[in-house]
Amino acid sequence: MSSHPETEQRIREAAFRALVKHGYADLSVKNIGEELGQNPSIIYHYFDSKDDLLLSMLDVFVDIFIDRQAENTITDAKAELREFVGQILHPKPAQVKQVMFAPPSDLERATSRVFVELWAHATWDRDFRRKTTIVENRLRETVARMIRTGIELEQFRPVDPELTADHILFLLKQGIHTRTTTNRDGSVDRIQTIVEGIIADISHES
Numbered sequence: 683m684s685s686h687p688e689t690e691q692r693i694r695e696a697a698f699r700a701l702v703k704h705g706y707a708d709l710s711v712k713n714i715g716e717e718l719g720q721n722p723s724i725i726y727h728y729f730d731s732k733d734d735l736l737l738s739m740l741d742v743f744v745d746i747f748i749d750r751q752a753e754n755t756i757t758d759a760k761a762e763l764r765e766f767v768g769q770i771l772h773p774k775p776a777q778v779k780q781v782m783f784a785p786p787s788d789l790e791r792a793t794s795r796v797f798v799e800l801w802a803h804a805t806w807d808r809d810f811r812r813k814t815t816i817v818e819n820r821l822r823e824t825v826a827r828m829i830r831t832g833i834e835l836e837q838f839r840p841v842d843p844e845l846t847a848d849h850i851l852f853l854l855k856q857g858i859h860t861r862t863t864t865n866r867d868g869s870v871d872r873i874q875t876i877v878e879g880i881i882a883d884i885s886h887e888s
Contacts, residue, residue, distance in 0.1 A: 688783075690728050693718060694739045695782055701736070702792045706799045733809065736800065740813050742782070748820045759832025760885055766828065767877050770821075770854050771870045790870075794862040821854075822847045829884070838884045846884065853877055 696718035697709075704713050711732055715722030729735040756762050773793050778785040786792035804810035825847035832838035857873030860866055 686728070689724075690738075692783060693725055693728055693735065694742055695784055697732075697735050697739050698742070698782075698792070698796060699786055701739075701799055702786060702795050705795075706736075706803050733807070737809060737813050739796075740800065740817055744817060744820060748817075748824050756828060756831040757835075759828050759835060759837045760881060763825065763828045763832070763881055764878070766824065767850070767854065767874060771857055771874055790861070794858045797858050798862040818851065822851050825850050832884075837886060839886060841884050846880070850877055850880060853880075 693714070697714045700713040700717045701709055703717075704710075709732065711722045711725055714725060714732070714735070718724070725735065729738065754762065771790075773789045775785060775789060778789060800810065801814055804814045822844070826843040829838060829841065829843040829846050833840055833843065853873050853876055857870045860869040860873075
């Protein structure tokens with residue numbers, strides 16, 4: 683384990699900001715060093731390569747969107763699921779500041795662009811594909827856990843938790859991808875409305 687976790691985290695954040703600005707194809711260790719405000723050579727003291735750094739950066743996604751949610755005790759599954767969907771589609775500065783020293787000012791644009799860039803690179807890179815598969819499985823299990831708990835608490839009807847989680851995750855990914863790759867205004871809000879319809883459909887009438 684590194685004896686300088688704060689430095690590693692600042693390098694990850696610099697890579698995050700540089701990836702937002704340049705995209706994967708044009709991203710260099712020099713770009714990351716400029717964002718960090720230090721000589722790029724320092725990066726090689728902590729990471730073997732640009733890709734090693736970016737793979738490590740995916741752990742930030744897990745920490746922001748998954749691990750902290752997994753620590754929560756679920757008492758209102760409907761509210762928890764709505765909040766989780768909201769934080770994926772509309773990440774809030776307070777939420778991200780829990781794991782980042784200096785999050786980008788436009789969080790929605792930044793997180794969406796980084797997601798699309800890294801998942802697109804996974805098309806060609808086995809190491810990235812393995813990591814994105816782990817992240818997606820964790821996301822799926824987080825949603826499925828909420829649904830299973832909601833069923834146990836009799837807040838949701840007895841649906842298939844894994845299949846319903848797959849449906850919701852597909853919609854979330856599509857919303858993020860559409861926001862980043864098209865000029866369709868309000869695409870994420872429409873996805874949120876569709877997911878809200880799913881939550882209403884699986885909920886017991888109050």
